Amino acid sequence: MTAKRRKTRVGLALGSGGARGWSHIGVIHALHDLGVKPDVVCGTSIGALVGAAYAAGDLERFARWVQELDRREVLKLMDVAWGGGLIKGRRLFELFSAQIGDRDFSSIALPCGVVATDLATGREIWLRDGSLLEAVRASLAMPGLFTPVERDGMLLVDGGLVNPVPVSMCRALGAEVVIAVDLGWAKIGRYRQRGGGLRGLRAPSWLDRLARLVRRAEVSEAEQRRSAPSILEAMLTGIDIMQVRVARSRLAGDPAEVMVTPMLPDFATMDFHRAAEAIEEGREAVARARPMLERMMEE
Numbered sequence: 001m002t003a004k005r006r007k008t009r010v011g012l013a014l015g016s017g018g019a020r021g022w023s024h025i026g027v028i029h030a031l032h033d034l035g036v037k038p039d040v041v042c043g044t045s046i047g048a049l050v051g052a053a054y055a056a057g058d059l060e061r062f063a064r065w066v067q068e069l070d071r072r073e074v075l076k077l078m079d080v081a082w083g084g085g086l087i088k089g090r091r092l093f094e095l096f097s098a099q100i101g102d103r104d105f106s107s108i109a110l111p112c113g114v115v116a117t118d119l120a121t122g123r124e125i126w127l128r129d130g131s132l133l134e135a136v137r138a139s140l141a142m143p144g145l146f147t148p149v150e151r152d153g154m155l156l157v158d159g160g161l162v163n164p165v166p167v168s169m170c171r172a173l174g175a176e177v178v179i180a181v182d183l184g185w186a187k188i189g190r191y192r193q194r195g196g197g198l199r200g201l202r203a204p205s206w207l208d209r210l211a212r213l214v215r216r217a218e219v220s221e222a223e224q225r226r227s228a229p230s231i232l233e234a235m236l237t238g239i240d241i242m243q244v245r246v247a248r249s250r251l252a253g254d255p256a257e258v259m260v261t262p263m264l265p266d267f268a269t270m271d272f273h274r275a276a277e278a279i280e281e282g283r284e285a286v287a288r289a290r291p292m293l294e295r296m297m298e299e
Contacts, residue, residue: 008176008177009040009174009176009177010036010038010039010175010176010177010178011038011039011040011042011170011171011173011174011175011176011177011178011179012028012031012038012040012041012042012051012178012179012181013042013165013166013167013170013178013179013180013256014041014042014044014047014050014051014166014181015043015044015047015160015164015180015181015183016045016046016047016158016159016160016164016165016243017045017046017047017183017184018142018236018267018268018270018271019046019267019269019270019271019278020046020183020262020264021045021046021047021049021050022046022050022066022272022275022278022279023181023183023262023264023278023279023281023282023285024046024047024050024051025050025062025063025066025278026262026278026279026280026281026282026285026286027181027260027282027283027285027286028050028059029063029279029282029283030282030283030286030287031179031286034290034293034294034297035297036179036297038110038179039110039174039175040110040170040173040174040175041055041110041112041170042112042113042114042115042166042169042170042173043112043113043115043166044139044158044160044164044165044166045140045160045164046140046183047165047166047183048135048136048139048140049136049139050062051112051114052112052114052133052135052136053100055109055112055132056100056103056108056132057108057109057110062100063275063279067275067276069272069273069275071273100133103131103132103133104129104130104131104132105127105128105129105132105135106129108132111174112132113126113166113169113173114128114132114136114138114139114159115139115162115163115166115169116138116141116149116156116157116158116159117156117157117158117159117161118154118155118156119148119156119157120154120155122161122162124159124163125138125159126172127151130151134149134151137149138151138156138157138159139159140158141156141158142158142160142239142269143157143161143239144235145235145236162246164182164243164246164247164250165180165181165250165251165256167180167251167254167256168254171254177257177258177296178257178258179256179257179258179260180251180256180260181260181261181262181282181285182247182259182260182261183262183264184240184243184244184247185262185263236268236269257292258296259292260282260286260288261285261289262278262285263281263285264277264278264281
């Protein structure tokens with residue numbers, strides 16, 4: 001008598017990366033087309049948001065909404081703050097709540113985890129209970145851009161500071177095989193240069209104007225002619241570099257069985273109005289990783 005083969009638990013680790021994270025939607029769609037349906041999903045920053053929509057069963061509605069966003073609608077969602085970050089995020093998360101609902105972790109069928117960072121100690125915080133949307137809001141709170149989230153006596157910010165691609169959390173939640181989606185491959189180095197270097201990653205002009213208002217300084221004609229990046233552009237690029245280095249270090253110590261690497265070198269952090277392009281690149285990234293995925297399924 002042949003023993004029944006036990007199903008291997010598959011984890012999906014969705015990485016941080018700002019607007020590039022819409023490619024996670026295309027990755028999930030393409031994985032489903034191949035018959036790969038994760039048993040565990042963990043996310044950091046934008047990966048936490050897409051992962052939450054997926055775990056809650058609302059990914060299709062969420063995908064339709066993000067593809068309808070245009071530049072003007074994104075601008076309307078940015079409510080200016082004067083402490084803790086440039087943007088409060090209240091309007092943005094009210095809209096997220098309308099799309100995926102403010103559910104409790106205990107009410108979703110697919111095991112899900114979210115990574116955040118304790119601003120006071122720098123510790124990696126794993127969020128697995130309470131409000132799913134509040135956990136996502138904490139994981140998305142990029143320092144200097146979004147205001148931190150107070151939870152359980154801690155001030156929480158972007159999980160990408162400590163664990164940009166949460167392979168380790170997937171394993172802790174029982175995944176035996178992990179598919180990791182790393183958005184950092186085209187952030188620095190040769191792929192970034194193909195996208196136009198810093199020019200290709202410039203923050204949207206409205207964010208530049210916001211940064212100038214905050215610093216309350218007139219930009220001289222001579223300064224405008226220089227090619228140096230704006231304050232906000234330099235900050236976002238610095239965070240990108242840090243997250244890429246941290247991700248590579250973490251993945252070297254705990255590598256995923258399959259790496260999926262969307263490449264969007266000309267995407268700025270806040271280019272949320274370009275969802276269709278990112279989703280298509282997510283599908284392309286899975287196509288590039290298909291040999292490894294097929295081998296994983298065979299084994």
